[in-house]
Amino acid sequence: MTLFSTAVGDNLSNQSYNEASIRVLKGLEPVRQRPGMYTRTENPLHIIQEVIDNAADEALAGHGKQIQVTLHTDGSVTVEDDGRGIPVGLHPEEKAPVAELVFTRLHAGGKFDKKGGGAYAFSGGLHGVGVSVTNALSKRLELVIWRDGGAHRMVFGDGAVVEALKLAPELLRKKSGTRVRAWPDASFFDSATIPLNELTHLLRSKAVLMAGVKVSLTNEKTGDTKTWQYENGLAGYLTEALDGTELRVPLFGGEQFAGADHESFADGEGAQWVVAWADEGNVVRESYVNLIPTPAGGTHESGLREGLFASVKSFAELHGLLPKGVKLLPEDVFARTSFVLSAKVLDPQFQGQIKERLNSRDAVRLVGGFVRTSLDLWLNTHVEYGKKLAELAIRQAQARARSAQKVEKRKSSGVAVLPGKLTDCESSDVSRTEVFLVEGDSAGGSAKMGRDKEFQAILPLRGKVLNAWEVDRDRLFANNEIHDISVAIGVDPHGPTDSPDLSGLRYGRVCILSDADVDGSHIQVLLLTLFYRHFPRLVELGHVHVARPPLFRVDVPSLGKRPARKIYCLDAGELDVVQDKLRKEGVREGSWDISRFKGLGEMSPEQLWETTMNPDTRRMLPVGYGSLDPEATTRMFDMLMGKGESGARRTWLEDKGNLAEVDI
Numbered sequence: 001m002t003l004f005s006t007a008v009g010d011n012l013s014n015q016s017y018n019e020a021s022i023r024v025l026k027g028l029e030p031v032r033q034r035p036g037m038y039t040r041t042e043n044p045l046h047i048i049q050e051v052i053d054n055a056a057d058e059a060l061a062g063h064g065k066q067i068q069v070t071l072h073t074d075g076s077v078t079v080e081d082d083g084r085g086i087p088v089g090l091h092p093e094e095k096a097p098v099a100e101l102v103f104t105r106l107h108a109g110g111k112f113d114k115k116g117g118g119a120y121a122f123s124g125g126l127h128g129v130g131v132s133v134t135n136a137l138s139k140r141l142e143l144v145i146w147r148d149g150g151a152h153r154m155v156f157g158d159g160a161v162v163e164a165l166k167l168a169p170e171l172l173r174k175k176s177g178t179r180v181r182a183w184p185d186a187s188f189f190d191s192a193t194i195p196l197n198e199l200t201h202l203l204r205s206k207a208v209l210m211a212g213v214k215v216s217l218t219n220e221k222t223g224d225t226k227t228w229q230y231e232n233g234l235a236g237y238l239t240e241a242l243d244g245t246e247l248r249v250p251l252f253g254g255e256q257f258a259g260a261d262h263e264s265f266a267d268g269e270g271a272q273w274v275v276a277w278a279d280e281g282n283v284v285r286e287s288y289v290n291l292i293p294t295p296a297g298g299t300h301e302s303g304l305r306e307g308l309f310a311s312v313k314s315f316a317e318l319h320g321l322l323p324k325g326v327k328l329l330p331e332d333v334f335a336r337t338s339f340v341l342s343a344k345v346l347d348p349q350f351q352g353q354i355k356e357r358l359n360s361r362d363a364v365r366l367v368g369g370f371v372r373t374s375l376d377l378w379l380n381t382h383v384e385y386g387k388k389l390a391e392l393a394i395r396q397a398q399a400r401a402r403s404a405q406k407v408e409k410r411k412s413s414g415v416a417v418l419p420g421k422l423t424d425c426e427s428s429d430v431s432r433t434e435v436f437l438v439e440g441d442s443a444g445g446s447a448k449m450g451r452d453k454e455f456q457a458i459l460p461l462r463g464k465v466l467n468a469w470e471v472d473r474d475r476l477f478a479n480n481e482i483h484d485i486s487v488a489i490g491v492d493p494h495g496p497t498d499s500p501d502l503s504g505l506r507y508g509r510v511c512i513l514s515d516a517d518v519d520g521s522h523i524q525v526l527l528l529t530l531f532y533r534h535f536p537r538l539v540e541l542g543h544v545h546v547a548r549p550p551l552f553r554v555d556v557p558s559l560g561k562r563p564a565r566k567i568y569c570l571d572a573g574e575l576d577v578v579q580d581k582l583r584k585e586g587v588r589e590g591s592w593d594i595s596r597f598k599g600l601g602e603m604s605p606e607q608l609w610e611t612t613m614n615p616d617t618r619r620m621l622p623v624g625y626g627s628l629d630p631e632a633t634t635r636m637f638d639m640l641m642g643k644g645e646s647g648a649r650r651t652w653l654e655d656k657g658n659l660a661e662v663d664i
Contacts, residue, residue, distance in 0.1 A: 028104060028136035028159040035188045038133045043191045044077075044184035045198055047137055050130035051079040051180045056206050056291045058083025059213045064177070069203060070218045072181075075192060076140075080179040085147030088165060097165045099145060099154060103135045104161065131180070135159050137188045144171055144179040158185070202293065204228045208237040209291050209342050234274040234340045238284060242338060245281035248392055249385040252276075252378055256370040257344065263562045264365070266585060271343040271367045273304060277336055277392060287341040289348050289358050296351070298358030300343040302616035303367030309333045310368070311375035316390040319383075323394065331432075332396040333389075343367055347581045349574060361568070361610075361617045400429065419484035423448050423458040434509035435459055435488060436547070436613070439523050443600030443608075447513065450605030451613055457507065459488050464523055468530045469641035476534060485530070493534040496630065500537050510538065511620065513547040513612065515599040528623065529641050532633075539623055548619035549600060549612045554578055555593040559586065568611045570619060 031038050040046045048069075058064040064083035071077055087098040094101055135141050136159040143154040151171040155163035186192035200217060207215040207228035216227040230236055235253050257270030276284075287294045287301050294300070309330040316322050343363060351357040379386035418424065421444075427433055435457040438444040444460025451458060466479045473493050477483040486493060490504035512527050514520035524546060531544050538544055550568035552575045558564045562585075569575040575594070582592060597603060603611070612618050625633065639648045 028106070028132060030106070031133050031136035032159065032188075035133075035137055039137070041189055043189055043194055044137070045194050045202075047134040047184060048077050048079070048182065048194065048199070049202060050134050051182070052202065052206070053292060054131060055079055055081035055083065055178070056210065058178075059210050060291055065213055067203075067206065067213065067215045068218070069199070069216065071194070071196075071199075071220060073220045074183070075186075076181055076183040077194065078179060078181040080177065082174065082177040085145045085176045085178050086143075088145055088147055088152050097154075099143060099152070099165055100161060103131055103141065103143065103154075103156060104159065106132055134180075134182055137185055138182040139185045140183040142181040144168070146172070146174050146177045149175075200226065205237075205286065205288065205293060206291060208233060208340070209288055234272060234342065238274050238276060238338065238340050241284045241286075241340075242276060242278070242282060245276075245278050245338075248277045248279055248336075248388050249382075252375065254371075254374040254378075256374060258366075261560075263560075265362070266346045266581075269344055269346055269366055271300065271304075271341060271370055273339060273341045273367075273371060275304075275308065276338040277389060278338065279336065279392065282338075283336065284338040284340075286339075287343070287358075289343050289345055289350075289363075291342075292350075294350075294356060294358050296357035298351070299360055299363040299617060300341060300345070300358050300367045303364040303369075304339060304341050304371055305330050305334045306364065306616060307368040307371030308337065308375060311372045311379060312386075312389055312393055314376065315379045315386045316393070319387070319390070321387065321390045321394065323398075326394060326397050326401070328393055328397050329400070329432075332393045332400065335396045336392060341367070346584070347577055349577065359570075359619060364616045403429070417487075419459065419488055421460055421484070422488050425451075425453060425455050425457045427455045428506075429455075430505055430508045433457065433507045434511055434545075435507040436511045436513045437461055437485065437527060438600070439514040439520060440599075440601060443513070443515075443603075446600065446603055446605050446608045447613065448605075450607075450609035452609075456613065457488070459484065461523075464519075465526045465530060467526055467641060469533055469637060470643060473534060482530065486535075489535075489538075491535060491538065494537060495534075496536045498537075502537065502541075505543070508543065509545050509620075510543055511545045511547050513549070513600070516549050516551045516597070517599070520599075525641075529637065531623070532637065539625070542622055542624060544623040546621045546623060547612050548621060549597070549603070549608070551597060553595050553597065553607075554582075555595070556582060556587060557591050568607075 035041055039050075052067065052069065055064065055067045058081055059067065061083075064081045066082045068080045069077065070080075086102060089098060090096065091098050091101055135156050138156070139158060140162075141156040143156070145152045145154075151168045151173075152165055153163070153168040153171060154161070154165040184192065184194075196219070203215045203217050203226075207213060208230050211231060211233045212229070214227060214229040216225060218225045235251055238251065251274055253274035255270065255272035257268055258265040260267040262269075285297075285301075287297060287304075289298075289300060309328070309332075312333045313328050316328065322328065343358075343366070345358070345360055345363055345366070347360075348363075349359045351359050379389070422435075425433055425435075432455045434455065436447055436451070436459065438447050438458055438460050441460050441462070444458055447458045447460075461481050463481075465481050465485075468476060468479075468482065471479075473495070476493050477486070488506070489510055490506040491500060491502060494500040510531075512524050514523040528544075528546075531539050535544075548570060550570055551572075552569040554567040554569065554575070556565045556567060567578050569578055579592075583589065600608065600612075610617060639645050639652060
């Protein structure tokens with residue numbers, strides 16, 4: 001991918017736009033121009049975390065036992081490990097030192113090579129823009145490598161090489177390892193201070209997830225050094241985090257990983273977990289993928305939830321513990337659950353470069369299957385524990401049912417007549433229900449058949465919704481589609497300073513579902529304009545979401561014991577990763593078929609459910625306010641959606657066109 005920047009700043013007076021207006025951003029320029037696309041810009045923690053993750057990957061691969069982090073008084077940070085050390089020779093194709101490429105080139109690193117196990121069969125840093133971003137956003141970066149019996153040193157400044165890689169015998173003091181000292185450039189961050197609590201938590205969790213590895217943090221300002229080394233691993237960590245909370249049953253821990261002959265997953269994929277249930281008190285939930293923390297959860301957490309739920313439900317039914325009329329749901333089992341989950345996934349797909357959420361769909365089956373098998377055995381070996389867990393889940397289900405009944409009683413009077421084309425759901429629990437605003441009747445038909453009718457409603461939209469940016473509120477209902485949307489969700493149009501009555505809200509999520517093409521994107525924009533202008537409270541409270549259907553499907557033939565599979569990809573980048581993974585698995589090149597969806601109408605109900613509507617495997621983006629203040633946001637919408645703003649839109653597109661990602 002190449003980023004293009006349109007240089008119109010100097011030409012606004014004559015509005016020129018020609019060949020000379022195009023500037024190609026090279027090397028690390030894209031990162032320095034748009035740092036927010038590659039990392040968090042609140043503070044430099046994430047760019048330091050990229051270096052820590054590399055050291056942790058060495059330990060994960062079995063080549064290191066120590067990670068040392070030092071916060072210096074001058075604001076710099078040092079990360080040192082005793083791994084193998086970055087290769088110091090010339091790259092066979094680029095004819096430049098490998099260490100230089102790693103720190104100065106985007107999408108260069110050892111994490112892409114998966115053939116024959118690769119240097120890192122399992123790692124968290126897979127985007128290839130990790131330490132290169134650290135270098136790009138640092139005023140200075142010093143690199144020391146111990147490898148091949150020698151010590152090597154290299155220095156960078158503002159992302160460029162200042163001192164070339166050379167031998168430094170005066171630094172020779174150990175066999176192998178890497179030391180990186182970075183001075184983050186404060187001009188790229190809101191605050192130059194690294195939050196000590198977050199860094200401490202990150203380093204301690206690395207020690208927890210890598211039994212026997214010693215992790216230390218030295219703060220030169222205070223003179224303190226903290227060291228973590230856990231022999232007990234996850235169980236000891238969770239016990240410490242719960243801080244004396246009385247548990248309903250003993251900790252349930254386990255681990256399971258696929259073997260080389262597993263029919264569904266690659267050799268080494270699996271998970272390690274420890275779970276605790278308590279009637280009250282603090283709830284601790286932490287998850288990791290290949291040692292990378294995932295604070296926003298993802299599909300591995302969904303797999304844990306589904307595995308725990310399926311096992312407890314099966315146990316309750318087997319022993320006849322469910323009272324009449326009580327239906328268990330996953331959240332009933334999960335409500336009072338604390339856990340630490342560490343998953344190992346080959347080529348994990350994260351949401352964005354900062355890797356806060358795992359999106360790999362296979363992780364649901366991977367973790368869920370292993371956890372259920374293990375918990376089934378544990379519950380049937382400890383029947384009394386199983387009965388106590390079932391009792392806790394049943395109490396949660398009964399409390400949920402009582403809460404839903406109260407909501408229904410409050411809503412029972414003055415309900416408007418719902419639109420005839422709305423296919424409603426059975427539940428009235430707003431914390432669970434969701435309505436999909438679906439583009440077209442054909443896609444609406446697939447969505448109706450593929451949905452979970454208990455909590456998912458479908459409202460098909462005919463054609464494109466009216467651009468409501470400049471429409472007065474009292475004229476909105478002249479448009480049938482907008483009228484139906486308002487009545488279906490149970491909230492009247494309102495302004496940003498109003499205090500609307502949300503007691504009639506019928507769905508906790510309003511999900512925009514349209515084709516993954518230009519027309520579908522236009523429909524998304526029109527609906528988002530409607531909600532921002534006339535239903536701003538719903539946006540503010542996080543009720544509005546955008547569904548992301550896949551663009552490609554890969555049909556993979558059977559291979560040995562592994563059956564034929566269908567893999568869905570969100571975009572071309574994800575398609576490339578999937579094909580690399582298939583080659584790693586030994587699938588013959590060209591034996592798989594790739595098809596591209598032209599629209600939602602082409603997808604069967606089962607495909608639409610699995611890829612776009614199933615809460616465990618779908619990609620759903622919450623809509624919220626960005627960093628702009630309300631006035632600036634309104635001005636932006638005026639320019640983008642105003643009828644007389646075509647000239648301003650053209651200028652804006654010329655100026656901001658480089659923000660678009662283009663596959664070349």
